[in-house]
Amino acid sequence: MSVYPGFPTSAASVTCTALHYTWPEGTPVFEDLQVAFGPGRTGLIGLNGSGKSTLLKLIAGQLTPSSGTVRTAGSLGYLPQNVTFDTQLRVDEALGIAATRTALHAIEAGEATEENFTVVGDDWDVEERAIALLSSLGLGSIGLDRTLGEVSGGESVLLRLAALLLERPDILLLDEPTNNLDLRARRRLYATVEAWSGVLIVVSHDRELLDRVDQIADIRSGEIIWYGGNLSAYEEALAAEQEAAQRMVRVAESDLKKQKRELADAHVKLARRKRYGQKMWDTKREPKIVMGERKRQAQVAAGKHRVMHEEKLTEAKERLDEAVEAVRDDAEIHIDLAATAPPPGRTVLTLRDLHLVHGARVQGEFELRGPERIALVGRNGAGKTTLLRTITGELAPLEGEAVAHVPLRFLPQRLDVLDDELSVADNVARFAPGATNNHIRARLARFLFKGARADQKTATLSGGERFRATLAALMLAEPAPQLLMLDEPTNNLDMASVRQLTTALESYEGALIVASHDVPFLDSIGITRWLVLDGELRDTTPEEVRDEPITG
Known part of the structure; x- marks a missing residue:
């Protein structure tokens, strides 16, 4: 148990008193949690399964405590991890201003009824505010009358955020808000967070976002430990503590x-x-x-x-x-994957005059040689996932060809390559049918699945465990993959899991293609070539990626 270290006095706050919450199957998440959040930007971190999203849902009223109380002083806005909209809705309906707009337009057309004036209330500038807010979030071209079926997943997240900001909440809860955002959209969200003056609690693994908060709240074993400063300051303090x-x-x-x-x-x-x-x-x-x-x-x-x-x-x-x-037991993966190294100078992948099903192109011939490490960047909807799935053979190109000259494996965003009904060990055996049970278990231990943990049914794994199991299945596959492709691998991973992925990739000696918007992660895995997909595939630089303007 821990309470906040002290914030400026303000009317807006969140207070949890003697909070207990237990999952329906009986697993306790919080027992007698005492915590309060005041004005300022708080980064809520912790291992996968530690209760970060659960705490936000309890504060937002999406879940009911087993016992104890959650009190909020001030209005509250909540952005969940998975944003869903009815695709038939118009943008103004998604923003919650459709009725007010209709009444405004009716008054402007001469229908000055009491009902219309009641609907408008004090919101005479709501349309202008909505347009200005959409523009500041990079959605100025969408328009209030378009339907949501025409917007991308990342734009849907920003629309939901815009709807919350239009309500002018005193307390803002954000759960992994950058997961589906490209670099431009992330920067707009960063700017929103930096400008926030009320109570803000954000759950995230995004380093750049967490370096913009005022304090870190670390959930561990159902308790919260506070650290002043941003993520970098937290890591320095934690390193000193652990030493x-x-x-x-x-x-x-x-x-x-x-x-x-x-x-x-x-x-x-x-x-x-x-x-x-x-x-x-x-x-x-x-x-x-x-x-x-x-x-x-x-x-x-x-x-x-x-x-x-x-x-x-x-x-x-x-x-x-x-x-x-x-001493924290955030163990790291330690593996030897020498068999994944392609011969020096070997052509690993060839793309020729490729025209993808959603319009993007690879003009002429592109070759990937030897153990190159490629970062594939670009806006949401540019076709990065489509390109990776075309390389695997899951999608056929409209024109041209994609030829992999070495064994390859693909880690998709959805982590849907495992059979939920099988154990971790049995799933790995599917990818390496020639390996003995003892060999599989010895290798799995390096991925932190030791003893009985290797016998866990995949359906029961936490998000971080599932990721490790999927990574193990792909990296330990036979024949050993000499080309590994990852699609947004850090989405939904806690900080410890990101470190585990980084150490695993340090042991991988093959060619690597990573589609990601997480620039700090890309910097950490030794990228040797940066490619951007923006209608066509072309070379870029890390400086160009970081300095790309957010306008437009």
């Missing part, structure tokens, strides 16, 4: 060894005294009553001595347990 925790473990381990030695020495000394006393008794060198009293006193002293050392040993064990508990 100190590791030192405490070493000190506690040394103390435990010392107490074990002292207890062993005490047992040796007591055994010697016992043998000496028995010898004196046997030789009867002193009166029987004197020897009996000495024996009794020795037994009492021996008992006290033993108890004292056993208590010290118990205390040392407890100190070690406490020290170990303070």
Whole structure:
């Protein structure tokens, strides 16, 4: 349990008191959680399954606590992780201003009825505000009368955000808001967050977004620990904490060894005294009553001595347990994938005069050679996923050809390559039918599926676990993939899972194509070539990607 470290006094706030929440199958998420959020931008982070989205839903009233209370002072807006709209709705209906617009237009046309004036209320400028807001979010060309069936997934997220902002909430909750946004849309959302002056709580794994918050709230084991500053400041503070925790473990381990030695020495000394006393008794060198009293006193002293050392040993064990508990177990993947390396200079992929089903093109001939690492960037709807699925053979091009010259594997956004009814080990066996069960389990242990964890049914896995299982199935496949393609791999991953993916890709020696809007992640995996798909496939630079203007 933890409460907020102190915010400026304001009417807007969120307070959770003695909050308990348990999943229907009985798994506790929060037990007696006490936390409050005041004005400022809070980044809510934690491992997948730690309860981040659950807490937002409890605050938003989407879920009901098992016990305890959630109180909000001020109006609230909530942007869920998965935004869905009726595609038949008009934009103004999605924004919640259709009735007001209709009444305004009726008044302008001469229908100055009391009903129309009541509908408008004080919102005489709602249409202008809506158009200006859409423009600031890069949606100025959409128009209020278009239907939602004509907008992309990323535009739908921004539309939902625009609808919330039009309501002028005091409290804004955002759950993974950048997942489906391209780089331009992300920057517009960053600007919105930076300008926010009320209470804002954002769940995200987006480094650039989390570097724009005022404080980090880290959920771990049902409790919240606060850190002042943005994500970079949090990571520095956490690194210092963990270094100190590791030192405490070493000190506690040394103390435990010392107490074990002292207890062993005490047992040796007591055994010697016992043998000496028995010898004196046997030789009867002193009166029987004197020897009996000495024996009794020795037994009492021996008992006290033993108890004292056993208590010290118990205390040392407890100190070690406490020290170990303070060290985080965000384990990393450690694997050897030498078989994935293509021969030097080998042509891995060839694209010739490719015309994709949704209009994008690859003019002339494009070749991927050796272990190149390619970042595929571009706006939502540009055709990045279509290109990857065309390379795999799932989609046929309208013209041209895509030829992979080496074994390839594809990690889709939906992570739908596993059979939910099979265990993790059995799923990997599907991709490597020639491998023995022992070999599969030994390799899975490197992906953090050790012992019984490899027998978990895939349907029961958390988001991060499912991602690791899917990655394991693809990377351990036979024949070993020498071309690996990933489509928005960091979407829905917590920070620990992103680090695990990065370390896994460090071990991968084959060619890599990653479609992503997550520039910090792309920077971390050693990209050697940047390609942009904007109608045609062309080379670009990381500087051009970062500096692309957000207008238009």
